[in-house]
Amino acid sequence: MKTALTIVALLISSFTLKAQQMIKDTPYHSQPDLHRFDGVWEYSDNNITFRIILKTEKVLMKSPDVFIDLISGYHTYIKNNQIIQNSVGKEKTIKIGGFENQSKSKNIVSFSFTDMERPISIRGILELLTVNQLKWTVKNREGVRAILPGVKQGDRNIYVPNNIILTKVK
Amino acid sequence: MINCTVDTISNNLCAQVNTLASNKNFKSLMTILQQNTGQNYEIGYTYDVNADGTVNVNHFQGSNNSSSVDINIPIPVDGFTHSHYSGDFPTFSGADIQQIYQIMQAGKMKNPNTLTLFEGSSDFTTWEPIINNKVTNTNCNN
Numbered sequence: 001m002k003t004a005l006t007i008v009a010l011l012i013s014s015f016t017l018k019a020q021q022m023i024k025d026t027p028y029h030s031q032p033d034l035h036r037f038d039g040v041w042e043y044s045d046n047n048i049t050f051r052i053i054l055k056t057e058k059v060l061m062k063s064p065d066v067f068i069d070l071i072s073g074y075h076t077y078i079k080n081n082q083i084i085q086n087s088v089g090k091e092k093t094i095k096i097g098g099f100e101n102q103s104k105s106k107n108i109v110s111f112s113f114t115d116m117e118r119p120i121s122i123r124g125i126l127e128l129l130t131v132n133q134l135k136w137t138v139k140n141r142e143g144v145r146a147i148l149p150g151v152k153q154g155d156r157n158i159y160v161p162n163n164i165i166l167t168k169v170k
Numbered sequence: 171m172i173n174c175t176v177d178t179i180s181n182n183l184c185a186q187v188n189t190l191a192s193n194k195n196f197k198s199l200m201t202i203l204q205q206n207t208g209q210n211y212e213i214g215y216t217y218d219v220n221a222d223g224t225v226n227v228n229h230f231q232g233s234n235n236s237s238s239v240d241i242n243i244p245i246p247v248d249g250f251t252h253s254h255y256s257g258d259f260p261t262f263s264g265a266d267i268q269q270i271y272q273i274m275q276a277g278k279m280k281n282p283n284t285l286t287l288f289e290g291s292s293d294f295t296t297w298e299p300i301i302n303n304k305v306t307n308t309n310c311n312n
Contacts, residue, residue: 142237143265144214144252148276149244 028058031069031099033106037126038071040170041134043161049078050161051169052094052136054126071097071109071126077160085116085160100125113138117159132168136161195225199251207253212239214252218280238265243273246280 034056042051054073061068073094077085087093097111113124127135140156190196206213212232219225232239237255273279
């Protein structure tokens with residue numbers, strides 16, 4: 001029994017070491033400038049509050065394996081004191097945020113956004129205007145759309161505020 | 171003329187593209203497409219190449235300030251093409267590729283083995299994908 005336990009312990013130890021070695025060998029594409037987007041950003045007027053929470057995280061991409069920094073997060077949309085959309089504490093609605101074209105600018109990030117009132121994600125763009133101001137834009141994805149007989153077209157409406165300037169609140 | 175040296179798939183693709191590239195009617199179509207890249211709207215065409223070399227074309231234009239164009243495909247076509255909105259990446263978008271699948275599923279592709287699909291962008295890059303496994307593509311959402 002003692003021998004069997006020893007073998008199991010050795011096997012677990014071996015797998016753990018191997019996993020640690022694989023992680024150590026995996027390249028890491030760090031993007032420190034993305035951290036400037038991290039934080040809680042908010043737009044507010046008499047009727048609307050729109051808040052996003054952003055965080056840069058180290059994510060493992062597969063084939064080939066590489067760690068990369070990407071922005072993800074959540075949003076809350078309140079209109080006339082009613083919560084219209086809120087993903088905080090649920091599934092992330094801002095995903096795979098990375099520089100749009102970092103050779104041109106490290107102030108513009110594009111990401112995939114889940115507008116919770118439509119089934120298919122849309123494209124979002126964040127533009128850092130100052131250290132405390134962020135422009136939020138969302139739009140339908142680029143591309144040709146075939147109008148086919150009997151095929152229902154997807155919803156193209158956008159149900160969250162658009163083209164707004166958010167201020168960093170935290 | 172495109173130089174083809176790689177394999178059967180590439181040679182077949184190049185033969186298709188070269189047939190179109192030497193068709194003056196199709197070349198005119200591509201010239202119009204290139205001239206319309208970088209606008210604040212997109213244009214698209216569906217086309218059929220007839221046995222006598224003439225090309226039947228249907229023209230579509232997207233809305234201003236929209237990086238998308240709707241193309242109506244009521245009957246099967248040989249191929250389709252579109253320009254890209256000003257500033258967009260000079261490659262097919264995910265939505266463009268998804269349309270290949272949807273058109274095939276709807277039975278509106280005359281021949282998946284000879285489908286041509288071009289995209290024109292402001293840097294004059296033109297791309298043409300090929301379906302090398304129709305079965306996989308047809309079942310790709312299973």
